[in-house]
Amino acid sequence: QLQLQESGPGRVKPSETLSIICTVSDGSISSSSYYWGWIRQPRGKGLEWIGSVYHTGSTYYNPSLKSRVAISIDTSNKQFSLKVYSVTAADTAVYYCARRDGSSYYPDDYWGQGTLVTVSS
Amino acid sequence: DIQMTQSPSSLSASVGDRVTITCQANQGLGHYLNWYQQKPGRAPKLLIYGASNLETGVPSRFSGSGSGTHFTFTISSLQPEDVATYYCQQCNDLPVFTFGPGTKVDLK
Numbered sequence: 001q002l003q004l005q006e007s008g009p010g011r012v013k014p015s016e017t018l019s020i021i022c023t024v025s026d027g028s029i030s031s032s033s034y035y036w037g038w039i040r041q042p043r044g045k046g047l048e049w050i051g052s053v054y055h056t057g058s059t060y061y062n063p064s065l066k067s068r069v070a071i072s073i074d075t076s077n078k079q080f081s082l083k084v085y086s087v088t089a090a091d092t093a094v095y096y097c098a099r100r101d102g103s104s105y106y107p108d109d110y111w112g113q114g115t116l117v118t119v120s121s
Numbered sequence: 122d123i124q125m126t127q128s129p130s131s132l133s134a135s136v137g138d139r140v141t142i143t144c145q146a147n148q149g150l151g152h153y154l155n156w157y158q159q160k161p162g163r164a165p166k167l168l169i170y171g172a173s174n175l176e177t178g179v180p181s182r183f184s185g186s187g188s189g190t191h192f193t194f195t196i197s198s199l200q201p202e203d204v205a206t207y208y209c210q211q212c213n214d215l216p217v218f219t220f221g222p223g224t225k226v227d228l229k
């Protein structure tokens with residue numbers, strides 16, 4: 001059973017860079033059928049798609065965050081990562097990594113457990 | 122941009138009740154609509170993809186229907202473990218797949 005696990009800093013200071021890594025286990029990160037993405041959820045609020053990366057390194061971003069976000073993939077270590085630059089309190093959220101199945105209707109079919117990142121000085 | 126709405130925003134129902142949630146889009150999606158369940162403190166879980174296809178391992182009391190701009194999600198007989206927030210997600214507007222605002226389901 002595919003597993004995804006986020007590892008993040010817990011707390012980041014305003015104006016700094018948030019960095020989270022997602023490690024994939026018990027499955028391939030290099031399959032041409034899947035995209036690997038990030039979704040976030042502020043406490044008590046809904047889900048916001050941040051962006052995705054393909055195994056080739058091609059990236060896709062939410063236009064609302066595109067200027068401050070970078071996603072990359074390391075297939076040799078079965079990891080992909082998220083960076084959010086110049087963070088503010090509005091970036092405080094639980095960050096999830098997920099696999100998107102590109103072969104049929106693009107569902108996010110596997111999710112990590114999520115990691116809470118708090119932006120605070 | 123595709124905007125998604127869900128109704129109701131919350132509901133209370135009894136065990137055994139039939140529960141229906143609707144999701145509407147401001148543009149046609151074909152069948153490119155997925156449904157997720159999120160329990161408190163947990164990651165979302167895929168229930169339905171392609172508007173009506175049940176994800177493997179998901180109980181058959183969950184179902185989805187619809188196409189275009191109007192979609193329906195149904196729990197045929199509500200169980201205590203179904204208490205959760207349910208989200209629709211459009212997957213037609215590549216690459217930004219917008220989620221609906223969610224519907225919180227509680228037990229009466």
